[in-house]
Amino acid sequence: MSEIKQLDVSIMGREFRVACPVDEEDALLEAVRMLDAKMHEIRESGKVIGIEKIAIMAALNFAHEYLHVEAGGFDIAAYRRRIAHMNATLDAALQDQAALF
Template identity: 70%
Template sequence: MSEIKQLDVSIMGREFRLACPAEEEPALLQAVQMLDEKMHEIRAGGKVVGLEKIAIMAALNIAHELLHVRVGSGDFDIGTIQRKIHSMNETIDAALQEQRALF
């Protein structure tokens, strides 16, 4: 069984503690960086206001990019994509719930 690490990360200036298997740490940190960059890009566009809406738009953009890559490669599995999107939504909901408790 692999070791589970606790990582402190920052997304849009907010701190989150995440757990992941040690061997997946580099991929998780890359995902955090990608999400943070996408969210900053959306906020800089000025058309979307509010952290929750920015997070949802970022998730949709990333999911769209993933679908585009999968469809283009011929390796498209809608069930897998739907499970990943559902998992992403649950993660976003949990993070937002924690933030709401602070205010």
């Protein structure tokens, strides 16, 4: 079981405390950066006013992008799992070879 860490993050100048597994901290911080950037972009367009509406528009943008990628048959999580499996296989093969040198 993964250790859970409390992180303080800032989105649109507002502070939030969120919990995440320690090994997923970098991914969470990247998600915070992406969300904050998208919300700033929406606010700066001047078409949407109000933090809640900006958050909803950002969520809709991300959901649309996700569905577009998913519909295209590109599943990033599946590729990451395959790459992790290949890395593990290579590490195991190289470990056996270390005795030869």
